[in-house]
Amino acid sequence: MNLKNIFLSLLFIATSLTLTAGDTINGAGATFPYPVYSAWAFNYYRATGVKLNYQSIGSGGGVRQIKNRTVDFGASDAPVKPAELKAGNFLQFPAIIGGVVPVVNVKGLKAGQLKLTGEALADIFLGEIKKWNDPRIEAINRGLTLPDSEITVVHRSDGSGTTAIFSTYLSVCSGDWSRKVGKGKSVNWPVGIGGKGNEGVANYVKRVNNSIGYVEFAYAKQSKMTYVKLKNKSGRFVEPSFEAFKDAAAGAKWNPDTGYYLWLVDAPGDGSWPIAGASFILLGKEKPGVNRRVVKFFEWAFKNGDATAEKLIYVPLPKLLKSSIQDYWKKNGID
C-alpha cells in the first residue's frame, strides 16, 4: 500500500466516524424501558437512517450522565423532582408506561381470584398479616377458602424502579408503611426474601408455596403468574390489563410545569390499575440542537411506536398526554 492509499483510507475512516457521530443519538439510563427503546430505535433507523444508541445502565446512572451532559438524553424510571430539574437545568417528560403487579403462589388460587386492598398489601409486606387466612384478608375475599399457612414475602434484592413504584403505592395506602419503611428504589424490608431482578422474584414466587411478590406487568403476563385483583381509588377491584393501565394514565393529572413529576399510583378512574409508573426522559435544557434530534425520535415513536410497545407489553402514553408533551417541547424551544 502506498502513502496515498493510506492517506485516503484514513480520510475515509475519519469522515465515516464523524458521520456516524452526527447521525447517532446517545442515551443512557433505566433498564425497564430498554426493550421498547431499542425496538423503537431499530424501526427508527430503518425509517430515517438515524441511529439511537441506548445504554441501560440503570436510572441512577442515567441521571448522573445527563447531569454531566455526557449523553444526549438520560432516562429514569422515577420522575426527577421539580427542584432537581431546576438545579440540573433539565427538561423532563414521560415516554412509556409500565406497571407493577402483585403475584402469589397459593395452592388452588387462580389468577385474579384473590382480591387485596392497598392496606392489606402493606400489612402483608410489613409482616403484620402473617397468614393467608388472616381476618383482614378473609374480610375482602368472602367465599374464598384460604390456607392456614404462613405468608412468605418476596421482594427485589436490587435497587429498581419497580420497587420505587411499589413502595410509593404502599406509602400512599398505609401510614404505617410510610412511617416505618418509606419509598425508594431500595428500602429496608421488614420481612421476606430478596430476589435479584424480576426473574429472581418470579422464580422464588413460583417455587415457594404460600408466597407473594411483585413483578413488572410484562413479566407477570409473559410468565403467566397468578396475579391478584387490587382495589383502586374508586373502590373497584380491577385486574391488571392494558386498559387498566391506560385508564390510570389517562385519569392522572399530568402537569408540564413540574416536568410531569408524578407517581402514577392510586390514580383516579373507575378502571384504573393502582400501581403504575411512567418512565421518564431527561434533556439538558441549554442544548436545543441536540434536543431537537432526541425529540424527533420520540415524536416518531409516539406516532408509530404504539403497536411495537404493546407487543412488548408496555403501555403507550394516552393521546392527550402525547399532545401535551408536544406542546411542552415547543414551549421550550424544541420543535
Next chain:
Amino acid sequence: MSKQNLTDYKDTLFRVITFGAAMVVLVVIVGIFVSLVEQSLPAIRKFGFFHFITTPIWDPVHEVFGAASSLYGTIVTTVLAMAIAIPVSIGIAIFMTELCPNFLKGAMGTAIELLAAIPSIIYGMWGLFTLAPIMGNTVEPFLQHTIGKIPYLGSLFSGTPLGIDILTASTVLSIMIIPFMASIARDTFMLTPQVLRESAYGIGATRWEVIRNVVLPYSKGGVFGGMVIAMGRALGETMAVAFVLGNKHQIAHSLLDASATITVTLANEFTEADSNMYMASLFYLALILFVMSFLTLAAAKFILKERSAP
C-alpha cells in the same frame, strides 16, 4: 553518534519504558485508592469508621447506613466456603499427584482448569436455577432433620429452607475456589523432590505416611499460598453470590437465612443509588473491601516470608 553512545541510549530508553510499565500498576492502585477515599468522604464524615462498621442497619430511604451486616455476610460466606473447599481441594491434589492412574491425570487436570475458566455469572445463574432448588427442597430439610436436632448446633439450621441463603452461597463460592486451590496444591505437591519420596518408600513408609510426613510438610507454604489466593477470590467474588444470597442486610444467625456481602450489596444497589449519601456509603463499602483484600494478601505474603526464612 558513536556506536557506544547509541547502545547506551537504547539501554536508557529500554529502562525508562519498562520502569513506566511497572509504574502503571502502582499508579492504578494508588489511583483507585484515592478515588475510593474521595468518593466515600461524605459517608466517612457522617458515620465515622467504628460506627459505620458496627451498625447493622442499611436503610436507603432514611439514609442510615452501616457496614456490619455486609461485613458479617462477607466473612461468614468466605469462611464457610473455605471450610468446604480446603479438604476437597487437598483431597483432589493428593489423588492427582499420588494415587491417580496415569490415563486419568490428563483428563482430570483439564477438567479442573475448565472449572476455573467458567465465568462467575454462570455459577450465579446455575446457583439460582439449579442449586438453590436442590438445596431448598432436599439438602437443607435433610440437614434440619439431622444436625438441626442437635442442641445449640441445630440453631445454625433453623428457619424455613428456601435455598437462598448463606449455605447455598458458600457452596457456590467453594465450587468456584476449589479449582484454584486444587491446582496450586497439586503443583506444589509435584515439587516435592522425587528423591525424598523414594527414600521414604525405601525405608518402608506406607503411602499415607509418605503423604502425611513427606509431601504435606514439604509443600505447606505453597498450599497455604493457594488458600490465601482462593480466599482473596472468595472475598471479592460478586456475580456467583449476587443471585443466591438474597441481599438482605441482617446479621443472620442461621445458615439458612439470607444475607448480604459487600460485593453483593454493590452489585445490587450501585446502578440505582440515587442520593449522594447512598453513593458515598457504597463507595465506603468498596473502600473497606479494598483494604480488607489488601491486608489479607499482605498478611499472607508476610507469613510466607516468615516460614520460608531459615
